[in-house]
Amino acid sequence: MYLNATLRQLIAERLGRFDQRSLSAPDSRRAAVALALVEEGTGAMLPGIDAPTTWSRSAAVLLTRRSELLRHHPGQWALPGGSIDDNESPERAALRELHEEVGLSLEESAILGRLDDFVTRSGFAITPVVVWAGEARELEPSACEVASIHRIPVSEFMRADAPLLDSIEDSEQPVLRMPVGRTWIAAPTAAFMYQFREVCIAGRATRVAHFEQPIFARQ
Template identity: 35%
Template sequence: AAVLIPVIANPTGATVLMTRRSDSLASHTGQIAFPGGRLDPGETAVEAALREAFEEVALDPALVEVLGVGDAYETGTGFLVTPVVGWLTETPATRAAPEEVAEVFEAPWDFLMDPANHRRDSYDREGEPRRWFWAMTHEERYIWGVTAGIVRALRARLYGEEPEADQAAAEDAA
């Protein structure tokens, strides 16, 4: 699978376009996600991420400058999700595909990249070991699991884990 991380240049600081998945889906209903999905046969991660963003939120691929491809993120269920980072010079017109997406919104880059907003959460399922995952809450939105894990991995790749990384992240998004 592949997801697009659309980073948008805004006068008040960069934002990241995200979605809330439709409540009518069979799985992962209502979860916060990046636009994305499975690769079609013969498709690259970049092609799939751009196609899925167009299908889910009507994001015109011509508006996206692909900056790079992140390391594949392995989910708890064994899927490999490749993040594709894209740059947009302004907030695009979007339209949620109601069968897949309930809401399209932007989260501030500075918020997502600030490790003070990242925490470890867990849940228990009967008969299974406790599952731990990354999470962050922006406004009323609970960003967790794969989406939060991809955010953490992107932050580590861009800024590292050194103490100076916090300063670099704060300066970068402006």
């Protein structure tokens, strides 16, 4: 799957038809994340994923490993994102966080649409914003927030063994995980990736806000 004009149009059209659900969540802090589509480039060295030896135009998603120095969710997989400032839209917040966390500056024309809000156990109501980032060759991780930046091929999220659903004692809903290489990503990030796969690539209107998070992701 290549990052080209055809893919961009397809995703924009599917997001345009998608009945995106926003949640009021008055007791939660508003936040936004950027699901940025980029070229795979030279890849990310992850267990079970072969990195291309030359620059690849295959479609990928930018993911980060959060710094171990952060107070909340240190070391976890994440999409670039953070709290929404006063009078700021989720779209503007997502673009701002992309610049602050990975050094990627995009115009509002890069925005393709939104996926469903997700309320976390840690007190955030998160709006995922899908953006088109192109080559994104010059990335720079924020020293205080990001340990590493990874370009995960979209094909990884289309695997037949995804998603992984695990029962949990304190909820009737399962925990959702998405396998990547020989590791995995937990909800809420995994929920955003699964809904992106279903809505934007497979063309299926799938909801994810009901899925649970593992215990370690609730702090």
